[in-house]
Amino acid sequence: MSHQRPIKRYTAPDILAMKGDKPIVSLTAYHAHTARIIDPYVDFILVGDSLGMVMHGLPSTVPVTLDMMILHGAAVVRGSSRALVVVDMPFASYEESPEVAFRHCARVMKETGCGAIKLEGGVQMGETIAYLTKRGIPVMAHVGLTPQAVHVMGGFKTQGRERADWAAIEDDAKAVEQAGAFAIVLEGMAEPLAKKITKQVNIPTIGIGASAHCDGQILVLEDMLGLSPQVPKFVKEFGQIGAAIEGAVAHYAEDVRTRAFPTKDHVYSVKDKISAKSKNKLKSVGK
Numbered sequence: 001m002s003h004q005r006p007i008k009r010y011t012a013p014d015i016l017a018m019k020g021d022k023p024i025v026s027l028t029a030y031h032a033h034t035a036r037i038i039d040p041y042v043d044f045i046l047v048g049d050s051l052g053m054v055m056h057g058l059p060s061t062v063p064v065t066l067d068m069m070i071l072h073g074a075a076v077v078r079g080s081s082r083a084l085v086v087v088d089m090p091f092a093s094y095e096e097s098p099e100v101a102f103r104h105c106a107r108v109m110k111e112t113g114c115g116a117i118k119l120e121g122g123v124q125m126g127e128t129i130a131y132l133t134k135r136g137i138p139v140m141a142h143v144g145l146t147p148q149a150v151h152v153m154g155g156f157k158t159q160g161r162e163r164a165d166w167a168a169i170e171d172d173a174k175a176v177e178q179a180g181a182f183a184i185v186l187e188g189m190a191e192p193l194a195k196k197i198t199k200q201v202n203i204p205t206i207g208i209g210a211s212a213h214c215d216g217q218i219l220v221l222e223d224m225l226g227l228s229p230q231v232p233k234f235v236k237e238f239g240q241i242g243a244a245i246e247g248a249v250a251h252y253a254e255d256v257r258t259r260a261f262p263t264k265d266h267v268y269s270v271k272d273k274i275s276a277k278s279k280n281k282l283k284s285v286g287k
Contacts, residue, residue: 010043010084012116012138012182018043019204024183024216026206027224030055030072032079034221044084046118046218047073049091049148054222061147064090066104073112085114086140091148094119098131105137118185120146122172126179133180141176143169144210145188158209160193173197173205185218186210188234209234 018024025042029035030051038045051072052064066089073087087108094101105117116138119125129139144159160169170193173184183204186194194211207214209232223231226240255261 009080009082009115012084012140015044015084016182016203019202019215024204024206026216026218027221028054028218029076029079029221032075035076035079035085038221039080039082042083043216044086044116045076045080047076047085047087047112047114048118048220049088050220054220054228060150062091062150066090066093066108070108070111073108073114077113084116085112086116086118087112087114089117089119094125094128095121098128101128102132102135102137105132109137116140116182118142120148121176122169123175126175129176129179129181139176139179139181140183140185140206141173141179141181142185142187143172143176144186144194147187158188158190160190166193166196169193170197170200173201177201177203183216186214188232 015024024044026044026046027038027042028048028050029038029045030047035045047069049061049064049069051068052058052061055072056064056068058064069087069090073085077085089101089105089108093104101119108114108117117132118140119128120142122141122143125141129141132139145157160166169189173186176184181203183206184197184201185206185208186197187208187210189207189210191211191213194205194207195213198205198211198213198215204215206216206218208218219235220228222228223235224238225242226237227242227245231237252261
């Protein structure tokens with residue numbers, strides 16, 4: 001039997017065990033560089049299908065493809081070493097049947113090296129989540145505002161504003177827990193409802209525009225860094241990297257146009273002494 005290397009990263013069971021222990025920290029990442037920067041500080045990294053809008057300028061997450069998720073997911077895994085990497089399953093890659101979902105999820109895990117996948121939906125996805133988890137695929141669920149269903153919802157609308165809607169959302173959360181999900185993302189949800197669900201389920205809830213009472217929080221990295229031109233109400237900008245980038249680019253453009261860059265510190269000079277290798281080349285050319 002071949003030697004198996006121990007898993008050094010956080011795993012889905014590690015995240016599950018954090019329920020009620022300490023707040024779970026998460027951010028999105030779409031490429032190796034940012035994954036490397038955030039890796040020491042977060043418990044899991046989500047390669048969200050929000051990359052469609054953030055990285056590719058798409059109007060929503062709906063056009064995102066499986067190949068796009070695999071490309072970015074593999075980059076994030078390469079750039080990180082500590083955090084659990086969770087990859088979003090894009091629209092139309094898992095809804096058809098549990099069998100289709102398994103085939104696509106297995107491909108994502110094999111080709112990216114991620115430790116879990118995330119999919120949207122509640123009660124209607126219970127059978128699929130159970131099918132996946134029984135076959136070795138850890139699943140993070142996602143209820144409330146589900147961006148892939150934006151056309152059905154009629155836009156990005158906060159969920160649970162009316163108490164009459166609570167029961168269905170609570171049923172969604174309970175269903176994914178029962179099916180075997182190790183955590184649930186609660187998105188765009190009225191705070192009292194998110195608080196209630198967090199108390200009702202025995203798996204961690206990860207809030208994004210939901211509640212400080214959730215077991216953890218996640219934000220889109222570019223949103224919290226001030227790189228996005230417009231952000232939702234629930235986003236706190238912890239940095240203003242967009243303004244810093246613009247300032248640096250403006251400075252660069254000015255230096256190029258005034259020929260202040262490059263200087264002698266940024267160019268290569270000719271060596272005064274000719275190396276033996278170069279001498280031999282000159283001799284051979286002269287023959």
